[in-house]
Amino acid sequence: MKNCLRTNILSDKVVPERPVTTPQVPPPATVIEEAKRLAAWTAVDKHVLPEHKIIGIGSGSTVPYVVERIVAQGPEVNEGRIFIPTGFQSKELIISSKLQLGDVDQYPTIDVTIDGADEVDGDLNCIKGGGACHLREKVLAEAADTWVIVADYRKNSQLLGTNWKQGVPVEVAPFAFAKVLLNLQRLGSEKAALRMGKAKAGPIVTDNGNFVIDAPFPEEQMKDPYTLLARVKMLTGVVEVGLFCHMAKAAYFGNQDGSVTAKWHDGKVEQIASDVPSQ
Template sequence: MPIPPIVLTRDSSILPDQYPARPSLSERPPTTPAVPTVAATVIEEAKRLAAWTAVDRHVLPEHKIIGIGSGSTVPYVVERIVAQGSEVNKDRIFIPTGFQSKELIISSKLHLGDVDQYPTIDVTIDGADEVDSDLNCIKGGGACHLREKVLAEAADTWIVVADYRKNSQVLGRNWTHGIPVEVAPFAYAKVLLNLQLLGSPKATLRMGKAKAGPIVTDNGNFVIDAPFPEEQMKDPYTLLARVKMLTGVVEVGLFCHMAKAAYFGNQDGSLTIRWQDGKIEQIAATPDAPTQVEPAV
């Protein structure tokens, strides 16, 4: 016979003493909501400053096809684009680099497009894991670097936005996880060995954090993270060419000679802008976030 159900109450004689009844909601102590730390708040404000300023300067009313990148700074990019108003956005098409940016476009009620339909893009704004003094970038911390590079190359103007932690002189100094390398799954073991022979003995297959097994990209591939010594990172273009030539490699998270400018929000509320021609522009902190910035020439 099945065991008949019983009702457990606080005074139930069959409830063992070592297992006290759960208190009712009214008896439970109130929970304290998580409060962002000061450091986290500063970083988020730095991201917002960089994203807002880049949008104000580079996403102009005449731009109709716009690429939206990936990463933690990109939500502020979309936020600022939406703030330009429904009238200016009604005729625009937005191209995502991955699932995150696609969802941002849809949830913001912007018009979603695809690079197959629009292979030429007016401007793409994207994040980066690290940017060096020549605007070479490491990208792929979110495993979107194949699509990110397609949209970067398709854009007449490619702009990078980030916080001060991503601003570096040489790639690899701040971002120590290594260069993300997207590989065909059946070739990953051979590519891993070849990367180690190229000078990255600590190259490893990226594993999922809440998943049993490796990370799988939006394209169905694996990602290897390959740290290289600084001497090789000082010449990222040569390193890019060597890694890209390995059979089985789909794309490499080194973006060289591509960015027109990189915008970095700083801890003190100021902004640093590195330009393609080597110029460095500093914008002093203001009491409030930017409300309108003159377009770049």
């Protein structure tokens, strides 16, 4: 065992060396939380390799387990790595874990980004933006050589909109929201609505100072998410759309039985038995 003592050069006293801290992630208390951890740990083990030095950290409830597993790779592996956050949550996780924080402006090319999702279809198209971070999430997804999704079994779907009923998150410039809302309704989302804050008066405001509209579309339109993405993105006033199409290399879903389902961009599906110890 390494001797964790150092000498204080002013007093010649021997004092203990400060240990490396790890993220304060509570152990999974439910089947769903265990499934999130299974997905996150498996994805990190397979995709965040020692040679990867620029790593994107996404947003959502599964991401703390991603950071936890990265920290567990050890200080020697993480020394010299730069971690790029998609928002306030992931920034705080990076800082509290004593990992080196960077910015996509400094590192526009990323080795691998791991992120969560609100729903993923059979072709690895995703709905993202339940946490209102989808603009920055998409920037880091596009900047990455490899973009990987982690989620629990509830997010695994064949058609977007099956489980995620809130609609497609659309980030809009505040002064244009009324016109964009009307255009989304004309486009087919009759129940499109401005997302309102739950603990504040008024609408949700993103990290970029914009509003978010949640736009549910009929099943027929959700069958072709790429075309829908293009049509919504073309509306003046739209900043970004929470449809991520043709971007993911793989998606990992933690299951209730302790296994992980891995879906790949080429259509391959793999069942992985987990070696993560049960709580």
